[in-house]
Every structure is written in C-alpha cells, then in structure tokens.
Amino acid sequence: MKLLKKLALGSALALAMLASHAQAETIKIGLVVKSLGNGFFEAANKGAQEAAKELGDVEVIYTGPTSTTAEGQIEVINALIAQNVNAIAISANDPDAVVPALKKAAARGIKVISWDSAVAKDGRIMHLNPSSNELIGKMCLQLAANHLKDGKGDFAILSATTTSTNQNTWIEEMKKQLPNFPGLNLVTTVYGDDLSDKSYREAQGLLTSQPNVKVIVAPTTVGVLAASQAVADAKKIGDVYVTGLGLPSEMAGAIKSGATKEFAIWNPIDLGYSATQIAYRLVKGETDGAAGSEIAAGRMGKIKIGDNGEAAMADPFVYDAKNIDEFSKIF
Amino acid sequence: MIKQLFKFREMLLVVIIAMLLAVFSARSPGFAKPGNLANIFNDTSILIILALGQMTVILTKSIDLSVAANVAFTGMAIGMLNAAYPAMPLALIILIALGTGAVLGAINGLFVWKLNIPSIVVTLGTLTIYRGMAFVLSGGAWVNAHQMTAPFLQTPRQLFFGLPLLGWTAIVIVAIMYVVMSRTFLGRAIYASGGNPTAAVYAGIDVGRTRFYAFVISGTLAGLCGYLWVSRYAVAYVDIAAGFELDTVAACVIGGISTLGGIGSVAGAVLGSLFLGVIKNALPVINISPFSQMAISGSVIIAAVIFNARQERRRGRIILRDRGASEQIEVTA
Numbered sequence: 001m002k003l004l005k006k007l008a009l010g011s012a013l014a015l016a017m018l019a020s021h022a023q024a025e026t027i028k029i030g031l032v033v034k035s036l037g038n039g040f041f042e043a044a045n046k047g048a049q050e051a052a053k054e055l056g057d058v059e060v061i062y063t064g065p066t067s068t069t070a071e072g073q074i075e076v077i078n079a080l081i082a083q084n085v086n087a088i089a090i091s092a093n094d095p096d097a098v099v100p101a102l103k104k105a106a107a108r109g110i111k112v113i114s115w116d117s118a119v120a121k122d123g124r125i126m127h128l129n130p131s132s133n134e135l136i137g138k139m140c141l142q143l144a145a146n147h148l149k150d151g152k153g154d155f156a157i158l159s160a161t162t163t164s165t166n167q168n169t170w171i172e173e174m175k176k177q178l179p180n181f182p183g184l185n186l187v188t189t190v191y192g193d194d195l196s197d198k199s200y201r202e203a204q205g206l207l208t209s210q211p212n213v214k215v216i217v218a219p220t221t222v223g224v225l226a227a228s229q230a231v232a233d234a235k236k237i238g239d240v241y242v243t244g245l246g247l248p249s250e251m252a253g254a255i256k257s258g259a260t261k262e263f264a265i266w267n268p269i270d271l272g273y274s275a276t277q278i279a280y281r282l283v284k285g286e287t288d289g290a291a292g293s294e295i296a297a298g299r300m301g302k303i304k305i306g307d308n309g310e311a312a313m314a315d316p317f318v319y320d321a322k323n324i325d326e327f328s329k330i331f
Numbered sequence: 332m333i334k335q336l337f338k339f340r341e342m343l344l345v346v347i348i349a350m351l352l353a354v355f356s357a358r359s360p361g362f363a364k365p366g367n368l369a370n371i372f373n374d375t376s377i378l379i380i381l382a383l384g385q386m387t388v389i390l391t392k393s394i395d396l397s398v399a400a401n402v403a404f405t406g407m408a409i410g411m412l413n414a415a416y417p418a419m420p421l422a423l424i425i426l427i428a429l430g431t432g433a434v435l436g437a438i439n440g441l442f443v444w445k446l447n448i449p450s451i452v453v454t455l456g457t458l459t460i461y462r463g464m465a466f467v468l469s470g471g472a473w474v475n476a477h478q479m480t481a482p483f484l485q486t487p488r489q490l491f492f493g494l495p496l497l498g499w500t501a502i503v504i505v506a507i508m509y510v511v512m513s514r515t516f517l518g519r520a521i522y523a524s525g526g527n528p529t530a531a532v533y534a535g536i537d538v539g540r541t542r543f544y545a546f547v548i549s550g551t552l553a554g555l556c557g558y559l560w561v562s563r564y565a566v567a568y569v570d571i572a573a574g575f576e577l578d579t580v581a582a583c584v585i586g587g588i589s590t591l592g593g594i595g596s597v598a599g600a601v602l603g604s605l606f607l608g609v610i611k612n613a614l615p616v617i618n619i620s621p622f623s624q625m626a627i628s629g630s631v632i633i634a635a636v637i638f639n640a641r642q643e644r645r646r647g648r649i650i651l652r653d654r655g656a657s658e659q660i661e662v663t664a
Contacts, residue, residue, distance in 0.1 A: 037471035037569040066466065067570070162621050191621040196564035196571060198611075201374065205615025208367065209359055225476075229565050233488065253476025253565060328477070 026057045029279045030080040031272065032073060032090040033064035034117065039247050040221070041091070043331035044116070044272030048089075051276035054298060058280055061085060068194075070097035077101040081108060087279035090124075091116035095165050099123035111282040113289070115275040117166050118310070125282060125289040126305055128275055130266035132312035137173025139264050139316045140217050140244065141181050147215045147241040147261055152183030155215040156206050158223045158244075160194040170219045187213055192223045199226035203242075207234050218244035221251075224263065228254035248319050248327035255324045262320035266313065268331060274300045274313050344586065344602040348609055355613040362616060369494050375608025376501035377556050377563070379601055381575070382582035383508045384549035386600040389583055391542045392525040392592030393450035397439060398553045399575035400461035405431045405557025407465040410474035410567030413483045421482050428558040429551050435461060436550015440543035450542070458576065466569045474567040487562050497559055504552065509597045511548075521545055526593025582607050585635040606635075 031048050033041035045062040052058040061080065065072020070093045078101060080088055088110055092098050095118055102112045102123040112119075115128040131139075145151035157174070159167045171189060178186060187210055192199025199222055206213055207230065216231070218224035224244040228251075231240050237258045245265050246254075254260040277297040281287050287295050291309055294302045305311045319327055356363035381398050388395040409428045412419065435457070442453040476484065487497040512518035523531040524538040531538050561567045586603025588595030610631060614624045 035570075037466050037469070039471075039473050042471055066463070067573070188618075190615060195573065196566065197575075200564060201612055202615045204370070204374075205612070208361065209616040209618070225566055226564060229476075229563075250473055250475050250566065253479075256477055 026059045027087070027280060027283050028059050028061060028083070028085040029276055029283075030061045030063060030077075030083075030085040030088045030090075031275070032076055032080070032088060033062070034091050034093050035068045035072075036064050036066055039250060039331060040268050043247070043268040044091075044275070046331070047269035047272030047274075048276040049272075050269070051273045051280070051298060055277070055280055058276065060276060065093075068093050070094035073098050074101045077105060081105050081110065085110060086283045087111040087113070089113050089115055089275040089279045090119060092119045092165070093117070095120045111279060113275065113279055113282065115271060121308060124309070126278070126309040126311060128271070128278060128303070129310060129312045130268075130271050131314060131316050133169045133173050134177075135312070135315055136170050136219075136245070136264075137177055138180075139318075140170065140174050140219060141177055141184060143243040143262060143264060143318075144215045144217050145181055145184055147243055148184070150183070151181065153214050154185045154187045154210070154212045155217055156187050156210060156213045157189040158199060158202055158206070158216050158218040158220075158227050159189060159191050160220040160223060162191050164194075164220070167219050174217075192218075192220075192226060194220055194222045196222060196226045199223045200230050203227035203230035204234065207231070207236060207240065214240055216240065216242045216244075218242065218246075220244070221246040224260070225250055225254060228257065228259035231259045232257050245316070247331055248324055249329075249331060251319070252324050252328040255319075255321055262318055264316040264318045266316050270300060271313060273298065274303060278303065341587070341596065341598050341602060344599070344606065348602065348606055351606075351609050351613070355609070355617055358617045359613075362613065366493070369498065371608055371612045372501075372605070373495050373498040374612060375604050376497045377559050378575075378578060378582055378608060379501045379604040380504050380552050380556050380559070381579045382586070382600045382604045383504060383597065384552035385576075385579040386583050386586075386588050386595055386597070387508075387512075387521060387545045387548045388450070388542075389580075389588050389590060390521050390525045390592055390595055391538075391545045392528070393443060393542055393545065394454065394580065394590070395436075395439060395546060395549045396451065396454040396576045396580075397435070397457040397461055398549060398556075398579055399572040400458045400465075401432055401435045401550055401553035402557045402560055402572045402575065403569060404435065404461045404465040404468070405554045406561040406571055407469050407474070407557075407567045407569065409558055410479065410561045411469065413480055414474050414478040417480045421486060424483065425555070425558055428554045430554070432554015432557060433547050433551040436546045436548070436553065437543070439550065440546030443546065444539040444543040447539075450546075462569060469567075469569065471569065474561075476565040479562075479565065484562050484565055487559055497563065500555075500559065504555075505597060505601055512597055517541070517544060522593055525591075578607060581632045581635075585632065603635075 048060045052060045063076050065076060073093050088105055092114055099120050099122055102119060106112050112124045113126050114124045116130060118127045144155045157171055190202040192202045203216060203226060206216060216227045218227050224242055224246040227242040231237060231242055242260050243263050246263050251263055274297045278295050281295050282289055287293055291305055291307060294304050297303050303311050352363045385395055385398060405428050408431055409424050413424060439454055439457055442448050443450045489496045491499055520536045520541045523536050524541040528538050560572055582603040583600055585606050586599030588599055
C-alpha cells in the first residue's frame with residue numbers, strides 16, 4: 001500500500017516535471033523523411049537546421065525509416081509522439097497509410113504538416129509542395145522540348161514505381177499540358193521502381209524498341225541517372241537525351257558525359273527550411289494554416305495556402321553545364 | 332541414372348530459354364540478334380556470379396540472404412575509396428573488394444560453423460547489419476559518377492570480341508567454379524555435407540568447416556560484384572541491389588538447385604540466372620503493362636519451383652547414426 005502510494009506520487013511528480021519541461025524547453029519539430037540516406041532529404045535537413053538556428057528556440061529531429069515504406073514511417077511517427085514533439089513535418093511514403101498515426105499525433109496537440117510528398121487531407125493541417133505540380137509538369141515538358149529539334153518529336157517517361165504519389169501526379173500534369181506543346185509526342189511510360197538495375201534495363205528497352213524516342217524524361221533521380229548511363233553505354237550520346245528531375249551532385253557525371261544537357265529540381269534546402277518555418281509558426285499559434293491564409297517563412301517570404309490546404313513554394317530551377325559545378329558542391 | 336536425369340533437366344532449361352528467346356523475338360524483332368544476346372548476357376553477369384556463390388551455400392544445406400547487403404557495403408566502401416584516393420590502382424581496389432566481401436562472408440560462416448546458428452537466421456541478421464554498416468560508413472551520402480575515376484568506371488565496359496569485360500569476368504568465374512565444384516576436394520565436400528551430412532561425417536568431412544568455406548566463397552563473389560555493380564551503374568548508395576538476394580535464390584531454384592542441399596550444378600545456376608535475365612530484359616521491350624510484369628516474374632518462379640519439387644526425390648535413408656552426425660542434422664533441419 002505504502003509502496004503503491006509512493007509509486008503513484010513519484011510518477012505524478014515525474015509527469016508534472018515532464019510537462020513543465022516540455023513547455024520551458026525549445027520547440028521540437030520532427031522532420032520525417034521518406035528514407036534516410038537519400039541526398040535530397042539530407043539537403044532538406046540542412047535547410048531545416050538553418051531555419052532552427054535562425055529561429056533560435058527550435059530543435060529539429062531529423063528522422064525516417066531506412067527504406068521507403070509506410071510501415072517504417074508509422075513506427076517513426078509513434079516514436080516522435082512518445083518523444084513529445086511539438087510538430088511533425090513529413091514527406092509521406094504513402095498518402096493514406098500514415099494518416100491514422102498522424103491523427104493520433106494531432107489528437108495530442110502535435111501540429112502535423114506534410115511537405116514534398118503529400119499526406120491525405122485528413123492527416124495534416126497543410127501540405128507544402130516544393131513547387132506546384134502544374135509547374136513541375138510544365139517544366140518536364142519544357143525540358144523535353146528544349147532537347148528536341150524545334151521542340152518537336154517523340155519522348156518517353158521513365159518513372160519510379162507504379163504507385164509513387166509524386167511521380168504519378170507529375171505524369172498526370174504532363175499529360176494534361178501536352179496540348180500546349182504542339183509537336184511533342186509522349187510515346188510510352190515505363191517504370192524502373194527506383195532501382196538502378198531495373199531502370200537501366202527499362203531505358204535500354206526504350207532505346208531498342210522505340211527508335212523514334214529522342215528524349216527520355218525521368219522525374220526521379222535514380223531513373224535519370226540509370227537512363228543516362230544506359231544511353232552512354234549504348235553509344236547514343238547526342239542522339240538520345242535524358243532529362244528530368246535529379247540532384248546536381250548526382251547528375252554532374254551525366255551532364256559531363258553529355259547524356260543530359262539540362263535538368264531541373266527545386267531547392268531541397270529551401271524546402272526543409274520552409275517546412276520548419278511553417279511548423280514553427282503553427283506551434284507558436286501565429287497562424288492556423290487555413291486555406292487562403294499566408295504564412296511568413298523567413299527568407300522565403302510569405303507562402304500562400306491554397307485549395308485543399310496545399311501551398312507551393314517556388315518554381316523548379318534549371319541546372320546545366322554552366323551552373324552544375326557550383327550546385328553539385330551544395331547538394 | 333540420376334546424373335543422366337540432371338543432364339536432361341539442364342538441357343530442358345536450355346530448350347525453355349531458347350523458346351523464350353524465340354517467342355520474344357517474334358514480338359520484338361531484333362531481340363535474338365547476337366548483339367542483343369551479348370547485352371543480355373552482360374546484364375546478367377552480376378546475377379550469374381552471385382547465383383554461383385548462393386549455389387555453393389545452398390548445396391551445403393544453408394542459405395545466404397546477406398549477399399545483396401554485402402554487395403551494397405563492399406560497393407559503397409570501394410566507391411568511397413576510389414573517390415577519396417583517385418590514384419589507387421584498380422587492381423588494388425578489386426583486391427580490397429574481394430577481401431572485404433570474404434570477411435563479411437566469413438562472419439556469416441563463423442556464426443554457422445562455431446555457434447551452430449541456422450544460416451537463415453544468421454544471414455537475415457547480417458543482411459540488416461551490412462546494409463546498416465553501408466549507411467554508417469557513408470553517412471547516407473551517395474558516391475556519384477563524377478567522383479569516380481575513369482579506369483574504375485570504364486574497365487568492365489572494355490570490349491573483347493564483342494563482349495564487355497564484365498561478361499568475360501562472369502565466364503571466368505563460371506569456369507573456376509566448375510573446376511572447384513567438380514574437381515576439388517572442397518567441391519565434393521560441399522556436395523557431401525549438404526546431400527548427406529551423416530555420411531559426410533563418416534567420410535571424414537568437417538561439415539561445419541565446409542559450410543564456412545561456402546560462405547567465404549559466396550562473400551568473396553559478392554565483394555567482386557560490389558565493384559561490378561557500382562561501376563556498371565556508376566553510382567553507389569545504400570539501397571543498391573536492394574532485394575537482389577531473392578533474385579539469386581530464385582536463379583538457383585529455377586536452375587534446379589535443391590534448397591534441401593546436395594543437389595545442383597554450376598550449369599544449373601548459370602542457366603537459372605540466364606532464364607531470369609532473359610525475362611527481365613524482355614519485359615521492357617515487349618510492351619507488357621508494368622502492373623502484370625511483377626505477376627509474370629513471380630508466376631514463372633513458382634512454376635519452376637513446382638517443377639523442381641516434382642523432380643526432387645530424396646534418395647536412400649539414413650540407417651546409421653552416431654551423435655556427432657545426428658547433431659549436424661538437427662542443426663540444419
């Protein structure tokens with residue numbers, strides 16, 4: 001009996017201490033990524049740390065599963081809830097599978113936003129797109145047209161998996177805007193599953209079975225790299241070009257070999273920075289993140305929240321032989 | 332008599348592969364052209380080498396699930412080495428790759444040999460550990476094409492008689508493995524310790540030590556493939572060859588290597604790999620929906636397993652046991 005009382009008192013004290021601790025301490029923001037060990041997310045973390053430094057009273061916990069699975073992310077989310085974080089900013093591996101875990105977090109007062117790869121509407125307050133999907137789709141078509149003579153000819157898409165949220169949205173946008181590029185003809189879409197060997201084989205298959213395809217657009221970094229290598233190995237540099245979305249450090253070799261003339265990506269550093277800024281403002285109660293409101297995001301200016309609680313950060317940025325050296329050192 | 336049957340079986344696989352080629356070239360002209368066949372063989376080289384390692388282990392009644400993780404770790408290690416010390420000669424780098432792979436294989440082997448832990452448990456653990464180590468080693472960063480030196484990237488692409496050096500490497504490894512498996516004491520010991528451990532013990536073969544050597548062979552070949560993989564795809568990152576261990580097991584199973592140990596041949600492993608390689612290379616060019624591709628690959632593997640299970644008849648039974656031998660059997664059961 002006595003022991004029980006002591007225990008009860010002790011745990012109550014501990015709880016009280018924990019609660020006051022959390023209030024006085026810095027704001028903890030969990031930055032959940034698709035998988036650890038991906039250069040893109042490492043760069044986003046760099047931006048998040050920069051924002052944390054700028055804001056002062058923020059600690060960013062950079063975490064994620066080791067492989068791109070929704071199950072892994074759910075475990076990570078539960079761990080963050082147990083750590084009493086104030087906000088979670090997630091790039092989701094699956095838009096729906098993580099929703100229950102995120103709802104649980106929201107029920108405990110944790111502010112949840114998604115960035116890069118969206119979570120379904122119920123699971124988050126707002127979503128920060130690196131750019132708008134519309135702009136990315138347009139950029140991919142523009143890149144394809146730039147590599148073709150007079151912007152006319154056949155091209156093919158090499159995507160990641162058939163279920164990747166990001167890639168499917170972008171491909172959808174590309175198809176929607178295709179009529180704005182007369183003469184540009186999408187022949188086929190193939191899937192390399194974000195594996196180097198499968199992407200390489202798919203690109204090789206395109207080269208042999210679709211001789212009219214002069215440009216391969218890969219809106220994924222593993223795909224664009226593998227396709228560049230396949231084009232180089234097939235000795236078709238100058239005949240077939242590869243373009244799409246990739247990181248400058250990873251694409252530098254393909255630019256140098258000539259398999260790729262230019263490619264685009266938003267700045268992941270800015271993305272991590274903005275996500276952290278927004279999460280901070282939400283925790284501080286400076287904004288509720290409702291549609292139509294504007295959130296101040298430090299050096300990125302004001303970010304406007306549109307329909308569905310989605311916001312777009314900026315236009316994708318084009319990299320080519322002129323600026324590749326400068327950016328490949330950064331990310 | 333049994334040997335005759337196997338000869339027949341491998342011939343059957345050759346016929347099936349030839350039929351596949353005929354069907355695919357009917358749908359996509361040029362698929363069976365010599366140039367494209369050389370491409371397919373070259374593309375399958377890494378799988379062939381890894382499958383031979385896997386075969387050696389499976390023959391001893393074990394399994395090595397850590398081969399792909401070994402490829403990832405070794406590939407990452409030598410990729411970083413090449414980026415950091417561009418002046419290091421390629422021969423030394425390849426030696427380091429072989430050595431690293433051998434050490435990782437030996438770790439598996441020691442657990443199986445000295446601690447008598449089932450190999451599936453050991454390698455399932457080391458699979459995660461090795462990939463985790465690759466992550467720790469690199470800190471999650473990639474080694475990209477522009478950081479690697481030209482000899483490192485270009486050597487396996489050098490053409491000799493129309494086939495890149497990568498393909499020739501596979502041919503040399505196949506030849507070496509054929510000699511080792513059929514002409515050396517170790518090779519026969521590997522068959523014996525998987526086929527009938529009790530009899531092997533009676534014949535004076537140290538079954539545990541033989542398994543250890545099998546894991547070292549598998550690890551060494553995985554180390555070599557670490558280099559080949561990184562140079563082929565010109566990038567090293569933690570997830571390279573993710574899930575590839577299952578491809579090596581599938582290649583062995585298709586090639587008629589019994590998962591119960593003791594049955595199988597070098598030719599079977601090579602043909603099993605080529606079978607998978609032909610399908611993998613054909614699916615992108617014959618315009619099959621990506622959604623049905625996975626289902627097709629899976630069904631083919633299951634069909635091969637069913638075929639093998641029907642063919643597999645355990646011969647004889649153990650009539651004499653002593654303690655040492657029966658312990659060995661229990662461990663592997």
